[in-house]
Amino acid sequence: MSTPQTAPTSHLALPFFDPEHQALGRDIAAWMPQQQVDESDDRRACKQWTRLLGDGGWLRYCVPAEFGGALDRLDSRALVVLRETLAFHSPLADFAMAMAGLGSGAITLAGSAAQRAAYLPAVARGDKLAAFALSEPGAGSDVGAITTIANSIPSTSATGSNDAYVLNGVKTWISNGGIADFYCVFAKTDPAAGTRGISAFIVDAGTKGLDDTEHITVMAPHPLASLRFTNCALDASAQLGELGGGFKLAMRTLDIFRASVAGAALGMARRALADAVAFTQARPMFGQKLADMQLTQAKLGDMAALLESAALLTYRAAWLRDCVGTATPAQAQAYTAAAAMAKLCATENAQRVIDMALQMHGGMGVKVGTKVESLYRDIRALRIYEGATEVQQLIIGKSVLKNGGLS
Secondary structure: OOOOOOOOOHHHHOOOOOHHHHHHHHHHHHHHHHOOOOOOOHHHHHHHHHHHHHHOOHHHHHOEHHHOOOEOOOOHHHHHHHHHHHHHHOHHHHHHHHHHHHHHHHHHHHOOHHHHHHHHHHHHHOOOOEEEEOOEOOEOOOHHHOOOEEEEEOOOOOOOOOOEEEEEEEEEEEEOOOOOOEEEEEEEOOHHHHHHHEEEEEEEOOOOOEEEEEEEOOOOOOOEEEEEEEEEEEOHHHEEOOOOOHHHHHHHHHHHHHHHHHHHHHHHHHHHHHHHHHHHHHOEEOOEEHHHOHHHHHHHHHHHHHHHHHHHHHHHHHHHHHHHOOOOHHHHHHHHHHHHHHHHHHHHHHHHHHHHHHHHHHHHHHOOOOHHHHHHHHHHHHHOOOOOHHHHHHHHHHHHHHHOOOO
């Protein structure tokens, strides 16, 4: 049986995409199979993938052109196209791409000119690994429950106009934890103000008082760590965005990249379907091929329908952000609901597609080292991170109640 080595590009002909996206999709589909990375050590592999993606120019789509990016602003369709193809070949390569965007996204949205100049060009080149530090042991979906504190220390400068900060607390489930060069950290600057008391800070790796050595091992290769802040002193210049504006900044950052998470799920599902087709066409079964059996054909039909329905929701969400925009409250709400629907359906449907593909492989499906077995582990986390399925259901439900239905 020959394993598919090139990601499909026929979906790029859909009207959601411009010629530039179609060219981008063809280019990444041709480039990706040429790259070889030993993924037995996920941390080393992520560093290597970041280097390759940076050298290839792909990370330039994670930052705006003003700071070394490929486009004037972050383009959701470009991110979806890239992540879908990367995930088709290597979920770890997709992870490296995702963290470059998500980890630096808050700086793109709210960073000062100096902060953007210091971090974004390095991210675009693949010289710096970024991380987004929001979750805590007791605060995942409930962001308002974070307990990491940033206490202000009055400035001793002549003007006294700026405060320094001291961070104390724990962040966990932090992607790129332990290998990142900097972290965008969200902490309470006013514990009594709920979500309005959260502010954001940029913390460089190696800052005194930061311990990022507590690695977390999970079922699929994925560099994760807990971060411990113990009297971690930050200069006033580390503050990212407005004081008290951290919650909105975190949500805006997640909103931008939510459709691209759906793109990654599509890539994994497309690979599972492609491998299932190849396997069933080659596998002898009762004097014929497994693909000749009507039950197999029915399952493949279900898989294709699940995949393509999720794809349409994903591409629509990305198109809404790029072409309709989020400038008005109504536009922002429409995009947020569409992105939630895309992530919900793409991750849940991909889980079902991959499960059916594994079942078709029989015993080979559960053999460690086969592609479908690794996809089965890789897809599971996507239903949790960057907004669990249940959170997406709440977002969509509230939108339905407010609007009396979605168009």
